[in-house]
Amino acid sequence: MDYPSPTFCALPWIHLSTRPNGHMRVCCTANASAVQDPNSSIRTKANIRNEDGQCANLNTTRLLDAWNNDYMRRTRLMMMKGERPPQCEKCFKEEDAGHIPKRVWETNKWGEIYDLNELVKNTNEDGSVAPKLRYIDLRMGSKCQLACVMCSPNDSSGWNKEWLDFYPKIKNERLKDTSQWKKNEDGGTYNWHKMSPHFWEDLYEQIPNIYQLYFAGGESTIIDEHYTLLEKVIEMGYAPKIELRYNSNGIELPDKLFKLWSEFKHVIFHFSIDSWGKYNDYIRYPSRWKIIEKNLKLMDQTDDNITVTTATTIMALSINYLPEFISWKVQQGYKKINKWPGGAGMINCHLAYWPPQLNVKIIPKELKYKIREKYEEEFFPWMEDNWKLCTGVENIEFDDWANSSYGIKRYEGLLNFMDDEDWSERLPEFQEYISHLNRLRPHKQFKDVFPELCTDMMK
Numbered sequence: 215m216d217y218p219s220p221t222f223c224a225l226p227w228i229h230l231s232t233r234p235n236g237h238m239r240v241c242c243t244a245n246a247s248a249v250q251d252p253n254s255s256i257r258t259k260a261n262i263r264n265e266d267g268q269c270a271n272l273n274t275t276r277l278l279d280a281w282n283n284d285y286m287r288r289t290r291l292m293m294m295k296g297e298r299p300p301q302c303e304k305c306f307k308e309e310d311a312g313h314i315p316k317r318v319w320e321t322n323k324w325g326e327i328y329d330l331n332e333l334v335k336n337t338n339e340d341g342s343v344a345p346k347l348r349y350i351d352l353r354m355g356s357k358c359q360l361a362c363v364m365c366s367p368n369d370s371s372g373w374n375k376e377w378l379d380f381y382p383k384i385k386n387e388r389l390k391d392t393s394q395w396k397k398n399e400d401g402g403t404y405n406w407h408k409m410s411p412h413f414w415e416d417l418y419e420q421i422p423n424i425y426q427l428y429f430a431g432g433e434s435t436i437i438d439e440h441y442t443l444l445e446k447v448i449e450m451g452y453a454p455k456i457e458l459r460y461n462s463n464g465i466e467l468p469d470k471l472f473k474l475w476s477e478f479k480h481v482i483f484h485f486s487i488d489s490w491g492k493y494n495d496y497i498r499y500p501s502r503w504k505i506i507e508k509n510l511k512l513m514d515q516t517d518d519n520i521t522v523t524t525a526t527t528i529m530a531l532s533i534n535y536l537p538e539f540i541s542w543k544v545q546q547g548y549k550k551i552n553k554w555p556g557g558a559g560m561i562n563c564h565l566a567y568w569p570p571q572l573n574v575k576i577i578p579k580e581l582k583y584k585i586r587e588k589y590e591e592e593f594f595p596w597m598e599d600n601w602k603l604c605t606g607v608e609n610i611e612f613d614d615w616a617n618s619s620y621g622i623k624r625y626e627g628l629l630n631f632m633d634d635e636d637w638s639e640r641l642p643e644f645q646e647y648i649s650h651l652n653r654l655r656p657h658k659q660f661k662d663v664f665p666e667l668c669t670d671m672m673k
Contacts, residue, residue: 215325218334219296223305223317224324226289227333227343230262230281231351234369234432236272236406237261238280240289242351242430243316244301260301262286272406277416278345287341294334294341304567311634313565313627314619324349327425347420351428354407354440358433360463362488362498363651364529364572367395369431371404380650389643392569407439417443421452430461435471444474453477461486461525464509465501476517483513484525484562485551488532490539496663497531499655514548523556528628529566530644533574534585534667536563536625537593544603552605558620559604560597565631571643574632578641581670586629594622645672 223241231239244260262270263285270280280286292299298306305315321330328348337343353369361372377395384390403409427443434440447453458475459482475481487506488497495503513522524543528536540560543552552561566572577585598616601607607615616622648660661668 215322215330217321218331219294221296221298221302221306222293222321222330222334223302224321224328224330224333225317225349226286226293227337228324228328228348229350230277230347232272232353233261234353234356235404236410238270238272238275238277240286240299240301241316241320243304272410272413273403276412277347277420281345281347282342289341290337290343291341294337308565308627308631311627311631313631314624316564319619346423348423349426349428350417350420350424351430352434352440352443353430353432354434354437355404356432357437358431358463359436359465360433360498360501363496363531364527364566364569365431366393366569367397371432376654380654383650384646386643386646388640389571389646392571392643393647418446418450421447421450421456424452424456426457426459428459428461431463433463433465434460435462435466435468441470441474444478448474448477454479457482460484463498463501464513465505467509467512472516475520478519481520483520483522485510485513485522486525486527488527488529489535490542492663493532493535493539496658496660497527499658510546510548510551514551516550520550521553521556522551524552524561524563526561526563527566528563528574529572530574530577530671531572531664531667533577533628533632534581534588537588537596540593541596541600544600544605548605550605554604554606554610554615555618556620558615558618558624559601559607560620562620563624563628565628569647570637571640571647573637574628575635575637576640576644577632578638578670579636581667582632584670586633589625589629593625597622641671648672 225241229241231242231244233239239261262280262283264270264275264280265284270283270285289299289301302317305317308315309318324330333343356367356369356371358370358372361370361376365373367373367377381390381393381395384393407413427447429440444458447456454477456478457480458478461484464485464487486498487494491503494506495501513520516522526532526536526539543561544559552559556562565574570576601612601615604615652659660672
């Protein structure tokens with residue numbers, strides 16, 4: 215697909231994203247850019263800023279006031295000139311390493327729906343565009359049942375109690391810096407969706423323009439306002455033209471959810487699963503693999519208007535065990551989970567930048583070598599022999615599968631990203647973090663779940 219410029223991304227022209235505390239962003243990955251600084255003490259101002267320098271927060275800033283403020287206008291103008299906006303560095307960093315970033319796959323998707331050149335053509339000289347949102351990412355507070363190891367109280371209420379225990383005890387200064395939680399920072403509140411005086415009015419005004427509503431964490435399936443919104447959209451008569459998209463832990467899937475989904479044009483359900491068995495139960499604490507398996511089978515039997523994929527986080531704890539997870543998945547005989555082209559019939563995955571102590575770049579050089587060897591000498595040959603087990607590839611040629619966005623090419627990109635920089639000097643942060651988890655979760659000891667990693671990373 216031809217882009218209007220080498221750095222173009224469709225999202226600033228069609229999309230706004232929210233944080234659980236009400237801050238607005240260009241997209242959900244923008245705030246990961248701070249991790250580009252190896253010391254992680256310099257933070258990119260990735261949240262949309264108002265002209266006074268304060269975060270655009272839905273408690274105080276209306277949707278469309280943020281849409282064309284100076285921050286958003288400058289972002290569009292930089293992209294039109296072929297420049298890289300600093301808040302978008304994550305995508306460019308991944309791209310430079312050979313990984314397919316959100317900028318590319320999102321722009322390709324939206325380029326099939328909207329004329330990208332027309333979006334640029336209709337952009338005013340100052341970078342402003344018509345007040346018409348087509349896609350919004352809604353994170354209505356942090357309510358969640360889980361305290362995943364790569365998460366924090368910034369995104370999950372499940373972390374609150376443990377964070378209050380371990381944060382004051384952190385000795386490593388960089389770990390302390392990157393583990394901060396400023397509950398009401400810059401006017402943010404986790405009840406913004408209940409308190410904002412204008413948000414719902416502004417959102418419902420945009421519903422006639424909306425193509426996709428995206429829900430992410432907290433956990434939307436246990437948030438009342440999520441259901442209220444779906445019911446309102448149905449009542450307004452726009453559900454048949456709107457696509458719903460979720461990132462969900464998939465633990466609670468009530469019957470009423472499926473009844474509401476049946477009214478909408480399409481539902482894309484990204485089931486957040488980072489590994490299998492005991493690895494899942496450690497990473498996505500305190501979930502239980504038996505429940506995840508049960509709900510995977512449930513989602514595999516859903517209506518035709520529902521697409522199901524996995525959303526797997528690639529980090530220091532998961533990359534070594536990813537081959538086993540993928541081989542497990544492709545042998546389950548699922549009918550629709552990651553059906554081609556989704557995940558190339560295997561899994562969908564994304565890189566975790568934050569927290570930095572779990573980034574794949576932190577893995578020691580010797581272990582990186584072992585991981586690469588495992589992929590190249592065991593996993594890739596196994597997949598070449600067994601790729602026909604992937605979901606929905608019956609009429610696909612091998613080369614098309616291998617070179618697709620989520621084929622073998624994807625995993626080569628993950629390895630290249632891992633090897634691109636050496637952050638192993640940050641291992642003391644990893645070690646202290648794991649030690650705190652061992653103390654707080656005594657029945658989930660790191661050495662018992664990850665003996666191979668323990669040898670190389672907990673010295």
